Amino acid sequence: MSIEPLYTDEFFMKEALKEAQKAFAADEVPVGAVIVANNKVIARSHNLTEMLNDVTAHAEMQAITSAANALGGKYLQDCTLYVTLEPCVMCAGALAWAQITKIVYGAGDSKRGFSTIGENILHPKTEVVSGVMENECSEIVKTFFKTKRN
Secondary structure (H helix, E strand, O other): OOOOOOOOHHHHHHHHHHHHHHHHHOOOOOOEEEEEEOOEEEEEEEOOHHHHOOOOOOHHHHHHHHHHHHHOOOOOOOEEEEEEEOOEHHHHHHHHHOOOOEEEEEEOOOOOEHHHHOHHHOOOOOEEEEOOOHHHHHHHHHHHHHHHHO
C-alpha cells in the first residue's frame, strides 16, 4: 500500500486555479499564481492589470512581491511558483532575478510564453515543469475569451 503525498503539484495548482477564478470574476484575464516554500503557500495572486490599470500587474509579478515581503528578502530560493498559464517574457525575467527554484505551470502560451524565445531567460538553476492540470488551466482562459468575443 502506497500513500500519496498530500502536497503535490496538482494540490498547489488547484490553489492557483482558485486565484484564476477570482481574476475571471473580476473581469481580468484569468491567470492565478501561488508561491510555495516548505509546502506552505506564502503568496497568492491573480492578474490585476485592469483594476490597477498597470500592464505589469500580472499574477506572477504580484506573487513575487508578496513572497519577497513574506520572506523578508528579494530572493525566492527554495520556492516554487505555481501558475495557471506559462509566464510571459517579462515575468520570466523577474523570476530569473528572484532566483526562484522551480516554476510549475499549467497551460502553455504559444504566443507570449517565455519558451517562445527559449528557456535561457530563466535562472540557470530554475527547474521548469509544464502541463500540470493543463486542461483545466487552458479551459478557464478559453472560456474567458469566448465570453469577450460574444
